[in-house]
Amino acid sequence: MADDGVLRVARGALRFFLIANLVAMAAFVLAILLSFGFTAVLEARLLAKYGPSLDAASVVQAMRLLMLAAFPAGAALNLIFSRLLAMVATVRDGDPFTAANAQRLQTIGWALLVLQALDLLLGAFALWFTTLHVEFGTWSPSFGGWIATLMVFVLARVFRVGAAMRDDLAMTI
Template identity: 40%
Template sequence: MIKSDKSTDLLLLAGKVITVLMQGAMGFGAFVLVLVAGALAFSRDTIEAEIAAETGHADLALPLFASFGVLLVGLAIVATLFVFFGKLRAIINTVSEGDPFVPDNADRLSLMAWLMLGVQLLVLAAVPFALQLGEFARKFGEDAQIEANGDFDLSGILLIIILFILARVFRHGAAMREDLEGTV
């Protein structure tokens, strides 16, 4: 095992802190999404009455299916990212211990790639719901808009490819290390 030097330790510490903060943010995001879904479910009539009072459109019904669709997809995204940052923190821990080329890290990197692919697909799944909410918002006038972009995020696709390649590198590194240990 090779221990990292002081400058690398600061980088690894920053990585650990950031992953913990990101997991905390994802947990908080999940809590807020569940809270909003509950408020929406139990306060629909009150919300619709407020909308009618503010806009004068008593005939507008809140698009619950689209609202819950966006909330559910958002919850799936934050849950996926929570797991992603947990796997990243586990990899950072093995680097801190001086032993990153273990088969578990290759598996973690592969899972992280699949998780990011899932996020990309979930974003696309949210587009139809967001478009329905956009139609609802447009009924209030030009100032109220919701935009939905169904474009593929090329940087996200690049990250997925890099993670899959790194998983192969880590698998190969772990296998080489096992071979080397077997010959000594």
């Protein structure tokens, strides 16, 4: 199949996201390590911003846990980007309707489910930071994400059945 523009853009974007995600994970590792080395500086900055009544030690602890939660998210994103990249490659090669791609879609579905669960965890963090009287971005449950996850699982099954039908057709003379 011709390597059309959409595929080229998708491949480029996925490669960029894959690398950006790895860089972000490395940055989180560094940030967690630095948070232990510069705890006093961090707490001083927080107290300067929010006042002496702030429980700075708890806020720093919450920040570390939030950064830790980024690792499963990064792993899930890595799975999604790498599997999508492999699927795009099969489209370019002209043979995308395979059992392997059905399996890749299912893996993407599980990764999306992990991200959705982590989104709920983010909601818990938002609540925690609010009780600590620290600014945190507004959070609301992502219904679109749940629907997309369900859709990917259904599509994975459709793909699996389609691949089996194609195999049958390939051996029909």
